[in-house]
Structures are given as C-alpha cells and as structure tokens.
Amino acid sequence: MGNDVLESFKGAYEAEVSLTGKEILQQLVKNAEIACEEKVPMCQDTGYAVIFVELGQDVRIEGGDFYEAINEGVRKGYTEGYLRKSIVSHPLERKNTGDNTPAVIHTKIVPGDSLRIIIAPKGGGSENMSAIKMLRPADGIEGVKNFVIDTVKKAGPNPCPPIVVGVGIGGTFEKAAQLAKESLLRELGEKSKYPDIAKLEEDLFEEINKLGIGPQGLGGRTTALAVHVEIYAAHIASLPVAVNLNCHAARHKEVIF
Template sequence: MREIDVSRITEAVKRMCISSNYHLPADIRQAIGTALAREDGSIARGILEQLVENEKMASEREIPICQDTGMACVFLEVGQDVHFTGGNLYDAVHEGVRLGYTEGYLRKSVERDPVRRGNTGDNTPAMITTDIVPGDRLKITVAPKGFGSENMGALKMLKPSAGLEGIKDFILETVEQAGPNPCPPIVVGVGIGGNFDHVALLAKKALLRPVTTRHPDPFYAALEEELLDRINALGIGPQGFGGRTTALGVNIETLPTHIAGMPCAVNISCHVTRHETEVI
C-alpha cells in the first residue's frame, strides 16, 4: 500500500489546468504543421498560419489559446494499491480546478444547474472519470474541453445490420452537419461498442490519445486513416471557409458489445484539443 497525500493531486490538477490552456500539446502542433504543408486551399493556408501564430503568442505570453478554457475533464487512473490521505480524492480534484482557473486567469464557464443556470464562479465542478488499475501509482490527465465543439457531437444506437458502412456514414454525417461550428480543423473522437453510457466515454477518451498515433489494432488503424481521408475530402476546411484540412485526426476506441447492438458515439473537438498528463 502506497500513501498519496491528496494535496499533491490538487497541486497537479491546478498546474495542468493552467499549463494546458496556455500551451498547445505537441501532437496538435505537429498535426497543424503537417496540415499546413499539405493544404492546397489559399484561404485555408492563411487560416492555419494564423492558428500557429495564435498558439505561439499564447504560449509565449502565457495567456489562454482560446477564451473558452473549457470544462475541466479530469481522468484518474488509480492504482489499486494506492491509499489517499489528507482528505477526499474528488474534493482535491475540484480544489485544483478552482485554484487553476482562478490563479491562471482562465474563464469560468460552468453553470450550477443545467436548466436554472447560474455561473459557479470558479469553473467547478470538474468532470471526473475514474478507473481502477493495477499498481500503486496515480495517473492524472487534465483535458479542458470547449463547448463549441462539444455541442456538435452525436450518439447513435446503431444495430449490427448497419455494419461497418453504417458506422462510417454516421461519423461522416456528424462531421458534415457540424460544418464550421466546432472550429475546424477538428479532432474526431469515436467510440464504438459497449453500451449507451460507455460508448460516450469511449469517444471522449479517444480524444486523449495523441492524433499522431494510430489504434494498435490494424483494422481500426486503417479505419481511422480512411475516415480522416474522407473527412478531408468534404472540403469544409479550416473555419469552414473551404479547404483540405477539416480534421487533424480521427481516433477510435472500442469495447465489446451486446449481440443486439453496435453503439457509436462521436465526440468532436476543436483545433485547441488540450490534454496533459502527470503520474504520481
């Protein structure tokens, strides 16, 4: 049994909330660079160049890349041999978000109640996902998620008879319908399998994987590449003004599913797809 004082978690979450909002992760920077080299639309090239300039300015001056500094999505992989001391685990995470968003001059974008509204004033609560894994470590990933792109996601309970074509069509339709709204170039997180609730989480988790990597299963790696090519043939382009670069990557995650179903969820993210990880 290894003891971890929860104050270390607060500190790590706070640091990553700030850092991830100022500095674009390496995989997205690399993907935008690659896209710029391949882009054949003239307006599109200009937009991509400005995105690079924006990201550099944010990093140098330590200001948010985008004013929507997101809901703080926090993923915890907790080793089963860890014992937390000094307070409650989730309280420590929320406190990290509160401190990070306040001290980092990040926008407070969370409403207390979904219907009656009312800003909580400190961007809490965090959206926390916990997995218990073997070992005695804690892996924390902070992924602030903006809602311009979040609003364009979709979930469909496809039936097995829809087949692989049904999955492809649903993903392409979702991206097509989103058009310029999610701030393309986008990252497309796809979940396939599981059930209603788990498939949505798979799609979100798919966005945590660097866009420069492919699924370890060659079947899904090929599907990721095919979908990326087909999305980038739609012509939507950066900001929706026309161009090749509609998406920077398509990441797929899967789970076994029921004999009667083939759930599919698409979680769209913008060109400011932020994620940072620390292991304690």
C-alpha cells in the same frame, strides 16, 4: 496545447491547397506560439475541466476527499490563471459557479501503485456538435462510417475546425460516449493497435478531409487533424457509435505520482 497539435497545424499548412485555409492555419500556428510564449490561453473558451484519473489499486489516498481536492485544483487553476469560468451549477437555471467547478471526473482502478491524473479541458462549441447513435449490428462498418461522416458534415464550421474526431464503438450507450472522449487523449494521429480499426481511422480521415469544410469552415482540405477510434465488446443486439468532436484547441496534460 501539446506539441503534437502544433506540429499537425504545420503539417496541415504544407498540405492545404486552399489559400484561405493556408492563411488560417498560419494564424493558428502564430496564435498557439503566442499563447505558449505569453502563457495565455489559445482560445477564450478554456473549457469544462474533464479529468481522467487512473488510480493504482495499491494506492491509498489519505487526508481528505479526493474529488474535493481535484475540484480545489480546478478552482485554483481557473481563478489564479485568469481562465474563463464557463460552468453553470444547474443546467436550466444557469447560474455561473464562478470558479469553473465542478469538474467532470472519470476514475479507473488499475494495477500498480501510481496515480495518473489527466486534465482535458473541453470547449463547448465542439462538445455541442458531438453525437451518439444506437446502430443495428447489421449496419456494420458502413453504418459506422456514414454516421461519423454525417456528424462531421452536420457540424460544419461550428466545432472550430480543424477538428479531432473521437469515435467510440461498442459497449453500452454511455460506454461508447466515454470511449469517444478517451480517444481524444491520444497523441494526435497515434493509430489504433487493432489493424482493422487503424484502417477505419485512415479511411474516415480521408473521407472527412474530402468534405471541403476546411479550417474554420471556410473551405479546404484540412477539416480533421486526426481521427481516433476506440472499441469495446458489444451486446449481440447493439452497435452503439459515439462521435466526440474536439476543436483545434485540443488540450490535455497529465501528471503521474
């Protein structure tokens, strides 16, 4: 977990008015500190290994299958690190693969000669509360707000709040979902570079924290630690909106070669 999440727990503790909420936030800080000191996971669900690769177009990968190498890293990390193995090989037969592979890998070709790999383990509880909707363009910004708030409201305590709300608007069905996921990689609270979208993030953050769900769903002001919105061009007939919720165990790390 990054310092940004720990700092946001501390900030939320100061702002929280519910005594139970304060108590939980204090426990979350303590839990995160123990996890850091003792090098153990902050939650038993150590997630689906979601990997984002930015491959410089001048890079050449030699010596084997790149995706197999990533999966080997995931295998070693989860086995040698004693992290929970949470992946089943077939969604209906549900037999555990035993080493948390395969990873979900998203690759982007970018200018340059470096290779950036980000790992963002994703907990199942919060992933299950995510949603996507194909709105009509006429639904506009109010339609977007209503869908995001409704998704958080329906999720209630299930995504282990306080949560990070990732929103993707535009593109196609799958692009919106990917934007929502990517938005979770931002440092907590880092604003969109578009002023109107930064304002939408602020408005959603305020509205979501008025819902009263609170830390672990036991009431309070701290339902969300941040709302991040990413946008993309849309078809004249479409307004896709995806909401990917992340729990308070918001983890991501990157390496650049």
